[in-house]
Amino acid sequence: MDTSLILQNIGRHIQLTPDEEAHFLSLLKPRRVKRKEMILQEGEVCHYSTFVLEGCLRSYTLDKNGVEHVLSFAPEDWWIADLYSFFSQRPGNLYIEANKASEVLQLSKTDQDQLYLDVPKFERFFRIIMENSLVSHQQRLLDNLSLPAPERYRNFCRRYPTLVATMPRKQIASYIGVTPEFFSKMMKEVLRGERGGA
Amino acid sequence: MDTSLILQNIGRHIQLTPDEEAHFLSLLKPRRVKRKEMILQEGEVCHYSTFVLEGCLRSYTLDKNGVEHVLSFAPEDWWIADLYSFFSQRPGNLYIEANKASEVLQLSKTDQDQLYLDVPKFERFFRIIMENSLVSHQQRLLDNLSLPAPERYRNFCRRYPTLVATMPRKQIASYIGVTPEFFSKMMKEVLRGERGGA
DNA sequence: AAAAAACCTTGTCTTAGGTTAAGAAAAGCC
DNA sequence: GGCTTTTCTTAACCTAAGACAAGGTTTTTT
Numbered sequence: 001m002d003t004s005l006i007l008q009n010i011g012r013h014i015q016l017t018p019d020e021e022a023h024f025l026s027l028l029k030p031r032r033v034k035r036k037e038m039i040l041q042e043g044e045v046c047h048y049s050t051f052v053l054e055g056c057l058r059s060y061t062l063d064k065n066g067v068e069h070v071l072s073f074a075p076e077d078w079w080i081a082d083l084y085s086f087f088s089q090r091p092g093n094l095y096i097e098a099n100k101a102s103e104v105l106q107l108s109k110t111d112q113d114q115l116y117l118d119v120p121k122f123e124r125f126f127r128i129i130m131e132n133s134l135v136s137h138q139q140r141l142l143d144n145l146s147l148p149a150p151e152r153y154r155n156f157c158r159r160y161p162t163l164v165a166t167m168p169r170k171q172i173a174s175y176i177g178v179t180p181e182f183f184s185k186m187m188k189e190v191l192r193g194e195r196g197g198a
Numbered sequence: 199m200d201t202s203l204i205l206q207n208i209g210r211h212i213q214l215t216p217d218e219e220a221h222f223l224s225l226l227k228p229r230r231v232k233r234k235e236m237i238l239q240e241g242e243v244c245h246y247s248t249f250v251l252e253g254c255l256r257s258y259t260l261d262k263n264g265v266e267h268v269l270s271f272a273p274e275d276w277w278i279a280d281l282y283s284f285f286s287q288r289p290g291n292l293y294i295e296a297n298k299a300s301e302v303l304q305l306s307k308t309d310q311d312q313l314y315l316d317v318p319k320f321e322r323f324f325r326i327i328m329e330n331s332l333v334s335h336q337q338r339l340l341d342n343l344s345l346p347a348p349e350r351y352r353n354f355c356r357r358y359p360t361l362v363a364t365m366p367r368k369q370i371a372s373y374i375g376v377t378p379e380f381f382s383k384m385m386k387e388v389l390r391g392e393r394g395g396a
Numbered sequence: 397a398a399a400a401a402a403c404c405t406t407g408t409c410t411t412a413g414g415t416t417a418a419g420a421a422a423a424g425c426c
Numbered sequence: 427g428g429c430t431t432t433t434c435t436t437a438a439c440c441t442a443a444g445a446c447a448a449g450g451t452t453t454t455t456t
Binding site: 185 | 432433434435436
């Protein structure tokens, strides 16, 4: 597997020595995930942080009616985990499933904890990752509280242009918080608005 | 001002030497905030992380109709900031306002950045704070996507029993994502359910 | 202790978005 | 390439929650 992507990802926030790089890489477990394969299910403990080298995963919950609610997409160059479960090492309620056949690298909780002690720079790296993720979750929450569905969709398009083109509409609908049927109706309006300009 | 509360807050995640404690305290600017006073407004850059020693602040946005949407409450022993603006040092869209007369300690972005270099342990501290905050924001987001208003209210009560008793209903309504009018109607149901048991 | 300002409730009417159902179009699979 | 499965769309009907309006209560302020 090609590990240059993850080194680049980390290099955006911290500089590692060759030794540190080697040590870090030695902790990563490569894994191939088939389309529709789940790497985590509700009720399980999330033992790994997963970095996507190729393909795309998503995380979601099922509500009491069996309806899926997408929490996040993880295309190439993204991290994904059930963070509640990963940090607490208790059973979580997320499913993490491959949207298409994917290649990932996994870092176990134990190794990550040890890594903080061995290479303290990683405290900084994951602090920054958490900060960025928190900011975007806060923004998404406020969008959900304050904007009607069509504007939430427009924001999604602006923020994740790549995902709009590649993810099933059903899942995008779920991500922004509407049913696929309503999403479908809404798209007619959105498209009309786009042709109209601005 | 009594700084033992913030040392205790930090002591939950990292151990500081007396020198480090003294250095950290020297960076904090104490401030009294009057009821209804805003320490941050839309369009301003958020220069400080604010720790609440006494009283309570809240952060919110105003939508295009002038309706308030509460992002967070910060009672005693909590941190608050417009994180997007604080991290990026660009104008944000949050208001941060005192719900009652409060005493706070403020740490500037510049000092916080320097602190990471002087006392790297703080990387760990803020990483953990961010992790916890991210987990609770993800949970809240999923609640908003998957649960009807009365259950979101019940979750709010379980998670923040103190706030339920002390914050205006209007603001709680806004936090869980309903209008005060609907909240009022809903409460009758919720109360009936409580008397009924379970 | 009054006056002013918020806050909370209740009622009626409206609407954004959900539900159900059923067919059309894609995408994955052997 | 044909078969299966999933996804997308459309349409009719339904409901949780919003908007507006108006009166009552509590909290602040002076």
